[in-house]
Structure formats: C-alpha cells, structure tokens
Amino acid sequence: xxxxxxxxxxxxxxxxxxxxxxxxxxxxxxxxxxxxxxxxxxxxxxxxxxxxxxxxxxxxxxxxxxxxxxxxxxxxxxxxxxxxxxxxxxxxxxxxxxxxxxxxxxxxxxxxxxxxxxxxxxxxxxxxxxxxxxxxxxxxxxxxxxxxxxxxxxxxxxxxxxxxxxxxxxxxxxxxxxxxxxxxxxxxxxxxxxxxxxxxxxxxxxxxxxxxxxxxxxxxxxxxxxxxxxxxxxxxxxxxxxxxxxxxxxxxxxxxxxxxxxxxxxxxxxxxxxxxxxxxxxxxxxxxxxxxxxxxxxx
Amino acid sequence: xxxxxxxxxxxxxxxxxxxxxxxxxxxxxxxxxxxxxxxxxxxxxxxxxxxxxxxxxxxxxxxxxxxxxxxxxxxxxxxxxxxxxxxxxxxxxxxxxxxxxxxxxxxxxxxxxxxxxxxxxxxxxxxxxxxxxxxxxxxxxxxxxxxxxxxxxxxxxxxxxxxxxxxxxxxxxxxxxxxxxxxxxxxxxxxxxxxxxxxxxxxxxxxxxxxxxxxxxxxx
Numbered sequence: 001x002x003x004x005x006x007x008x009x010x011x012x013x014x015x016x017x018x019x020x021x022x023x024x025x026x027x028x029x030x031x032x033x034x035x036x037x038x039x040x041x042x043x044x045x046x047x048x049x050x051x052x053x054x055x056x057x058x059x060x061x062x063x064x065x066x067x068x069x070x071x072x073x074x075x076x077x078x079x080x081x082x083x084x085x086x087x088x089x090x091x092x093x094x095x096x097x098x099x100x101x102x103x104x105x106x107x108x109x110x111x112x113x114x115x116x117x118x119x120x121x122x123x124x125x126x127x128x129x130x131x132x133x134x135x136x137x138x139x140x141x142x143x144x145x146x147x148x149x150x151x152x153x154x155x156x157x158x159x160x161x162x163x164x165x166x167x168x169x170x171x172x173x174x175x176x177x178x179x180x181x182x183x184x185x186x187x188x189x190x191x192x193x194x195x196x197x198x199x200x201x202x203x204x205x206x207x208x209x210x211x212x213x214x215x216x217x218x219x220x221x222x223x224x225x226x227x228x229x230x231x232x233x234x235x236x237x238x239x240x241x242x243x244x245x246x247x248x249x250x251x252x253x254x255x256x257x258x259x260x261x262x263x264x265x266x267x268x269x270x271x272x273x274x275x276x277x278x279x280x281x282x283x284x285x286x287x288x289x290x291x292x293x294x295x296x297x298x299x
Numbered sequence: 300x301x302x303x304x305x306x307x308x309x310x311x312x313x314x315x316x317x318x319x320x321x322x323x324x325x326x327x328x329x330x331x332x333x334x335x336x337x338x339x340x341x342x343x344x345x346x347x348x349x350x351x352x353x354x355x356x357x358x359x360x361x362x363x364x365x366x367x368x369x370x371x372x373x374x375x376x377x378x379x380x381x382x383x384x385x386x387x388x389x390x391x392x393x394x395x396x397x398x399x400x401x402x403x404x405x406x407x408x409x410x411x412x413x414x415x416x417x418x419x420x421x422x423x424x425x426x427x428x429x430x431x432x433x434x435x436x437x438x439x440x441x442x443x444x445x446x447x448x449x450x451x452x453x454x455x456x457x458x459x460x461x462x463x464x465x466x467x468x469x470x471x472x473x474x475x476x477x478x479x480x481x482x483x484x485x486x487x488x489x490x491x492x493x494x495x496x497x498x499x500x501x502x503x504x505x506x507x508x509x510x511x512x513x514x515x516x517x518x519x
Contacts, residue, residue, distance in 0.1 A: 031455045128405045195358035
C-alpha cells in the first residue's frame with residue numbers, strides 16, 4: 001500500500017521512510033507537570049509554558065524534525081485554557097488530548113468557535129470512544145485524528161492491526177474515524193509498558209504496509225512505568241532518547257516522546273539517526289530526503 | 300495411556316494462548332477429569348505467570364495474555380464449579396469481591412488482570428466493568444453479599460472516586476460491612492492510608508495477597 005502523506009497546518013506527516021522526517025510530539029500540562037498549579041482550573045506558569053513550547057520549536061528548526069505540542073487537559077475548563085494559551089503564543093500544530101471525553105468535546109467546541117480546526121489533531125478515537133464524542137467530532141470541522149489501536153484482549157501486533165477493521169461485530173477504528181468526519185487518520189499503535197514498545201514498533205510497520213496510514217506511538221507511556229530508568233535523572237534521559245530513536249528506526253511517522261522539556265535530548269538523538277538513515281537510503285534506493293530534513297541540518 | 304491435556308492446558312495459559320484454553324478445558328471434562336483438578340491446573344499456570352512477572356521474565360503483555368487465557372478457560376469451567384457447589388451444599392466461600400473501574404475512567408487492563416488473578420486464587424469475583432458510578436459498586440456488593448469492594452482508577456482526575464466510595468459507605472452505614480481495596484497507576488500506599496482504604500495493591504498478584512490478608516481480618 002502506498003504511504004499516505006498529510007499536510008496538517010503546513011506540517012507533513014507520513015510517507016516513505018527516509019523522505020519526510022519523523023514528527024516529534026512533546027507533552028505539556030501532563031499529570032504531575034510542575035508548571036501546573038491547578039490541573040482542574042487550568043492554572044499554570046505561563047512564562048515557563050511559553051519557554052517550553054518555544055524551546056521545542058527551536059529544536060525542531062535546528063534539527064529538522066518537525067514538532068507538535070501534545071496538550072493534556074484534565075477538565076473541559078483546563079482544556080480550553082490550554083488551547084487558547086498555545087494558540088496565543090505559538091503557531092504549532094497540536095494534539096487535543098483531553099483525559100476524558102468531556103474535556104475533548106469542550107476543546108472541540110472552542111476550536112470550532114475560533115476557527116483553529118486546521119491546527120488540531122484530535123487525540124484519540126479508540127474502541128471505547130462513546131457516541132457523544134463521535135457526534136461531537138461529526139459536527140466539528142476538525143478532520144485530523146489519531147486512531148488508538150489498543151486491544152485489551154490481544155496486545156500483540158496482530159491484535160492491534162485487527163482493530164482497524166470490524167472486529168467481533170464492532171466497528172473498526174477506520175470506520176469510526178470515517179463516521180466522525182476524519183480525513184487525516186493517523187494510527188497510534190499503543191504502548192503498554194517499555195517492553196511492549198517493541199511490539200508497537202512492529203505494528204507501525206504492519207499498519208503502513210497494509211493501509212499506508214501515517215503511524216507512530218508513544219514511548220513516553222512506557223517510560224512513565226519504567227521504574228529502573230527512573231532511578232537516576234541522567235540515566236532516564238538517555239533511556240528516553242534511546243526509546244525514541246528505536247521507535248524512529250521502525251519508520252514511525254510520529255513519536256510522542258514524553259515531557260516537552262526532553263526536547264533538548266530527544267530531537268538531536270532522533271535527528272542524528274534520521275540523517276544517517278536518509279543518507280543510507282539515498283545510496284540504497286536513490287530516495288531523496290525533503291528540504292529541511294535532518295540530513296541537511298545535522299551534518 | 301493418560302492424556303496430557305492438563306499439561307497442555309497449563310502450558311497454553313502460561314503462553315497466553317486464549318483461543319486454545321477453552322477447548323482444552325472442554326477436552327479435560329470429556330476425559331472425566333474433575334473440576335477441582337482442572338482449576339488447580341489453571342491456578343498453577345497463573346502462579347507461574349506471576350512468578351515470571353516477578354522475576355522480570357514476563358512483562359505486562361504476557362501478564363495480560365495469560366490472564367485472558369485463564370479467563371477464557373475459566374468461563375467454560377464456571378458452570379461446572381457452580382454446579383459442584385450447589386450439589387455439595389457447601390456454603391462457605393473463600394471470599395467474594397466486587398471489582399470495577401470508577402466513573403469517568405475507561406481503563407481496564409489492571410482490573411482484568413486483578414480479576415483473573417483473584418479467580419485463579421479461588422475467590423468469587425463480580426466484575427462490574429469500567430466507568431462505573433459508585434452506587435453500582437455498593438448495589439452489586441449488597442446483591443452478592445460481598446466481603447470486599449475493589450476499585451481501579453488510572454487517572455489523577457478519577458482516583459478521588461476511591462475516597463468518595465469510602466465516604467459513601469460511611470454515609471450508608473456500610474463501612475464496617477465491606478473492606479475497600481484500591482489500585483491503579485496514580486495511587487500509592489500513602490494515598491491509600493490518607494483516604495482510609497483498607498488495602499492498596501501495586502499489581503494483580505499483590506491484589507491476591509491483599510485480599511488474602513483482608514479475608515483473614517474479616518474471618519477473625
């Protein structure tokens with residue numbers, strides 16, 4: 001299957017390996033983020049938040065890996081405040097990543113009101129997404145979303161892949177996305193813990209081969225449960241960057257790498273890998289990396 | 300020559316092959332193997348899964364697959380187990396647990412693993428599912444004459460529901476009737492102590508230990 005490439009707010013995601021660089025997504029306002037003073041009301045240190053967002057953009061410019069901001073909102077009120085803030089201080093594409101349906105739906109309403117639909121990627125549509133969310137998406141002008149391929153019953157690559165189409169009489173994720181008016185479907189292959197990252201990466205390859213959708217995953221989800229890596233901060237940063245590079249090596253089109261503050265280690269690590277890989281691809285198959293690729297920024 | 304069906308059943312649970320365990324349970328029945336021997340085999344297999352997890356040989360993926368292979372086999376076994384209890388006139392149960400994920404929380408991995416591990420350990424489990432209002436936990440506990448209410452919450456925004464359940468039990472004068480066990484990523488022993496829960500479990504196999512301790516308290 002030919003790999004699909006989407007253009008979301010000027011950001012290209014997807015395509016053949018070695019051509020478009022991996023989009024790196026840093027998370028802000030996550031559970032326990034120190035810059036958040038009140039996670040329910042969405043009160044936070046605006047100066048620090050702006051610095052973090054700007055730092056990630058700067059790393060993207062320096063390395064050639066494009067970026068998105070993953071906005072985690074715990075409540076409808078907080079979600080709207082975070083979207084408003086981000087769009088006030090940055091032109092970055094963002095994931096609308098409310099922790100529950102209510103937060104995501106309220107975020108959608110605000111995005112439609114102020115016309116931010118082209119900058120938003122809805123995160124996520126899953127097998128447990130309720131009808132009220134599907135209906136809210138249908139009404140919304142947002143047309144990019146992440147399909148979350150997580151199966152409680154079968155966490156193997158085959159089990160995750162099977163969720164994209166009808167399964168046990170239930171609609172598959174592709175149909176749910178279509179029903180919701182999603183044009184740009186991006187697949188997240190669901191990381192359970194750090195060891196399962198390897199299975200998620202295998203699934204990325206399977207999804208791209210069978211359906212061509214841009215695919216990726218969140219090594220960050222495995223990192224947060226990886227107790228041994230948390231013993232030492234320096235040790236943790238190396239593990240986090242390595243997990244992101246491993247994910248990129250499987251051809252991930254996007255990587256949710258973790259806290260946005262990790263951009264200073266993750267971006268150069270992934271970009272070095274991608275520059276080397278793109279150069280090897282040029283020799284092997286004549287594929288030419290796009291302008292601005294890490295190949296032309298890092299070396 | 301004796302069939303190796305029990306050995307196969309044991310091995311498919313350890314290997315997490317949920318599509319194969321029901322047929323092997325059925326085959327064991329057909330060969331006349333009694334229900335206690337079958338459940339002992341399955342419980343032994345779950346213990347191996349737990350040991351491998353503790354030893355760092357297995358990870359959450361294998362735990363999940365093992366738990367589902369156990370449950371798929373157990374669902375075949377359940378009617379025979381209930382029938383046996385009825386015929387024997389035995390009324391004493393090892394322990395009855397109502398299990399679920401709190402409202403506004405749709406996570407079920409940990410809950411499902413806890414359910415399978417407790418079933419494997421011989422406890423009667425009533426899993427009410429995900430996204431459950433607190434009243435549903437209490438209604439089910441009253442209905443099945445439970446000993447323990449076990450709540451799972453995976454979000455910082457939903458973990459306070461565990462505290463709310465304890466408050467609700469107090470309001471209804473039921474706090475001495477049921478022990479409350481909590482678990483989930485954002486929680487800790489410290490949090491458990493702060494809300495007055497009876498126990499906190501760090502994972503599925505710890506939940507078995509905690510339920511065992513709570514049942515000892517209840518019975519003494």
